[in-house]
Amino acid sequence: MRRIANGNLVLVSAAACVVWIAVWAWITRSGGPVSSLFLPSPGDVVERFGRMWVKPYIGSTLLGHVFSSLSIVLAGWALGGIVGVPLGVAMAWWPRVKWLVFPIFQLIRPVPPLAWIPLTLVWMGIGEPARIFVVFIAALVPWLMNSMQAVGSVDPLLIDAGRTLGASDGKILTRIVCRTALPTLIAGARIALGNAWTTLVAAELLAATAGLGYVALNASRMLDTDVLVVAMLLIGLLGVLLSLLMKLATHVLAPWSLSQQKG
């Protein structure tokens, strides 16, 4: 920001990356100050990463675990949208629905989604439905809140204008409300997906027989630190990818929102 030009800062960052990895490699070298049981060396992590693609680790290959995690996240997230968006829109459109549903919602909201895990385990047992349910609860809140806000923030003048020009209620909803509300809705979808991913990892620590969280916990119990670090980095990487995908979706579905935000 000050004094040093931006280009130089990128160089400093790149150099820093190299230095950090070198430090990591140096402290974890065989006979180094940090034991590989505590933190594996970068070489071990890369090697293990390569091996896990082909050789199954607790049940399936790395790709299998990734698919297991992703399919549950997407299922829970989509379910959250299917329930949350119509409910949120209805709550913003008809005050009575809001008055009825909101108190129940407020009652449930302070409870972290994770606290539901033991309850879902009792109700559904260890399996995909339990994990999907927990992810669903984590995703539902942003879906619902943002769709409610999205519809609520539509300029009443536009609605009045539409009505004056003879549009029906249904047409106003699809042609005016939905279009103005789309950016907020997509933002909600993005937050929901982030929440879903975070929560899934926790659910996999407790109630899973596959998935990256499950791999991480097992690796910790078997002292396979290299596997553990592979799983952690992959969880982070997939989180970034999901968030990038949602940003792309904003560009494609509601490009006008981007210029709006800047202005």
Added chain:
Amino acid sequence: MAVNASPSPILSRPLAYGATSLGILALAWVLATSVLGWVGPEVLPSPLAVIARFANLIVEPFAGAALFGHVLASLERWSYGVFFAIVLGVPFGIFFAWVPWFRAVVNPVFETLRYIPPFAWVPIAILWFGASTATQAMVVFIAAFPACVINAQLGVQHVDNILVQAARVFGADQLNTLRRVVVPVATPSIFTGIRIAISNGWMALVGAELVVGKTGLGFLIAQGQQNDSVSTIFVGIIAIGVLGVLIDLCVQRLERRLMPWQLP
């Protein structure tokens, strides 16, 4: 659509509707469990059973401690994690925004680690610290730290440059500018970060306690599940929710006290 606060008979309608829906929910709960017996206590305990269990947990230890003991254990870990997150995270964030080369050096590591969700740290925390307070405190710290850093950084970055230049013109050195101008202006943003950190930390703690530990509210509900005592799970969930709300209220109070010019 927006409900304003002026008192009129029509405006009590939302309240009436809310009371109705909550009443129906409570009635359905009582009917399904106690009166008609559609669902057994192993699936959904009756409200009375939950209240009885609550009273019972207050006096009688379950899973190693009485309810109050679990609450204290949770609060202790949570406050360690949040304390360190604030004490380290806020100066770190300020420094991040103020010293560009520092940010350039640390950012790659920070960004990489930030994208790993707090719960993904639970297994490695177990490996490093075992089933101890430090494990849970570390998970809380990891959940709370980024919010402190990012909001402090944003607060400092958004300080009007004219203010900084004015301070310079009046002869303030770097440290004085930071202390007298930049930090006070950035305080609201810093506080937002602290508030997010506090609630993130509470959520992460529950997750950590579910996986590892021998006391705490998360452990209580995990034990309730192991012993097929759904009423215990309910008591635990309610306690977690109520404490979360109370903590947030306290922070809001504190915020209003410290920065009376900020909030209406």
